[in-house]
Amino acid sequence: MLLNRKSLALKGTMLIATSMLFVACGSETPKEESTEVVAVDSTVVEEEVETTSYSLPSPLQIASIFKKSGLKYKDGITSSQKDAAKYTTNLAKALNLGVYSADLSYTVLNKQNQEAMNCMKLCRQLADNLGMGSVFDQGNLSARFEKNLGNEDSLAYIIAELQMVTDMYLDENNQQQITSIVFAGAWVESLYIGSKVYEKSKGKDLNSKLSEQMTILGSIISALKAEEKKDANITGLIADMESIKAIYDSLDSVKKYNEAANEDADVTLSDEEVTKLTTKIEEVRTKIING
Amino acid sequence: MKKIYYIGIVAIAALVGFTTIQTQDNCDKKAITTACKKKMEPFKYDSQKFTKINFTKKAQQLEVEVPVFIGEKYRIVFNTSGLPKPVSINIYTKDKEAKKREAIFTNKEVKAGETILVFDAPRARKMYIDYDVPADSTASPTQKLSGCVAFMVGYK
Numbered sequence: 001m002l003l004n005r006k007s008l009a010l011k012g013t014m015l016i017a018t019s020m021l022f023v024a025c026g027s028e029t030p031k032e033e034s035t036e037v038v039a040v041d042s043t044v045v046e047e048e049v050e051t052t053s054y055s056l057p058s059p060l061q062i063a064s065i066f067k068k069s070g071l072k073y074k075d076g077i078t079s080s081q082k083d084a085a086k087y088t089t090n091l092a093k094a095l096n097l098g099v100y101s102a103d104l105s106y107t108v109l110n111k112q113n114q115e116a117m118n119c120m121k122l123c124r125q126l127a128d129n130l131g132m133g134s135v136f137d138q139g140n141l142s143a144r145f146e147k148n149l150g151n152e153d154s155l156a157y158i159i160a161e162l163q164m165v166t167d168m169y170l171d172e173n174n175q176q177q178i179t180s181i182v183f184a185g186a187w188v189e190s191l192y193i194g195s196k197v198y199e200k201s202k203g204k205d206l207n208s209k210l211s212e213q214m215t216i217l218g219s220i221i222s223a224l225k226a227e228e229k230k231d232a233n234i235t236g237l238i239a240d241m242e243s244i245k246a247i248y249d250s251l252d253s254v255k256k257y258n259e260a261a262n263e264d265a266d267v268t269l270s271d272e273e274v275t276k277l278t279t280k281i282e283e284v285r286t287k288i289i290n291g
Numbered sequence: 292m293k294k295i296y297y298i299g300i301v302a303i304a305a306l307v308g309f310t311t312i313q314t315q316d317n318c319d320k321k322a323i324t325t326a327c328k329k330k331m332e333p334f335k336y337d338s339q340k341f342t343k344i345n346f347t348k349k350a351q352q353l354e355v356e357v358p359v360f361i362g363e364k365y366r367i368v369f370n371t372s373g374l375p376k377p378v379s380i381n382i383y384t385k386d387k388e389a390k391k392r393e394a395i396f397t398n399k400e401v402k403a404g405e406t407i408l409v410f411d412a413p414r415a416r417k418m419y420i421d422y423d424v425p426a427d428s429t430a431s432p433t434q435k436l437s438g439c440v441a442f443m444v445g446y447k
Binding site for chain 2: 057212
């Protein structure tokens, strides 16, 4: 009798526990309706919702815009730091992942196969060090990249796909701050490459594209500030980005443009102004590359 | 003593089950991304943004700033399949603090049940995507509806 009672109690317990787990696991199956009722602990104070957030572009798009404006390949201007292990903090790793991503886009769009391959390896190494190397294995991205070397369109498509799986990975792991930091590194590197090529070519289109890039700097700074609560280490990076903006805003051509308040017009910087801006960008870029 | 032991097991099982229910998310990001990507062709993927939405007793306005470049062609694909009830979506070229602004896109005319929305953007420097989340009178301190909305940006 005692055994029966015990057995009954045990069965009952197992049944309830199984039912609970079944209900819980059942939520993973697709539903026709996406209604989710979230139970809220009434003792918990409701989380303050950020009402403004940011969606930054990809390094590939920036490289593509520069390419269309006549940016040619110049040897030796991509990051000289070829040892990703040198970067030990997460901030340095994420920033330089951005730098290598920009270099990767630049070399791919300019058909520099060997250098593109090296950049891809450095990106992978830093992604591994950040604990997100698995994104490179999704859909055989690494292998497909190697297989398609020399085919610019296919490589650009693979990089875009890599960006997509990376974005999703960071979002699912609630690491959106890394997205903003990586993009900040990529943006500085892209501007550095653009301004270095401009020094020689003096192309008018490239000049206006350099200025146009400055219009998104405000969004980058705001995106970083929104993530500052999660990662206080980015305070210094925000200050560096703000120092670039301060230089740009102080330029006469920019002041005139702002006074005219014509959003459709392009800003053309004088060579002297480009040099002033380039010096600042180079200073911030050196800091990033030195880790 | 044994009774306490069994009660303990039941309590733990209930807790595990409840916690899982509490944190479940109907926002299937992979499926949402795949559906957006299908509508993106021939544009190239640029970025994607998921916004978590909690329906509360108060109406909310959530804004996403999207910097774009003049002269480039953009497509934005929205996926609202992760929402338990409709949310108004509008795109502006000025932010919500601007005194005067006109929507360049709205989902007001979209048929009920349509969850994928495609928008090919005109020339702009910035776009502001606003989600106007209606108040939910049924929301209580212990229960509220929740879901997600996403958009993908592509360029040519």
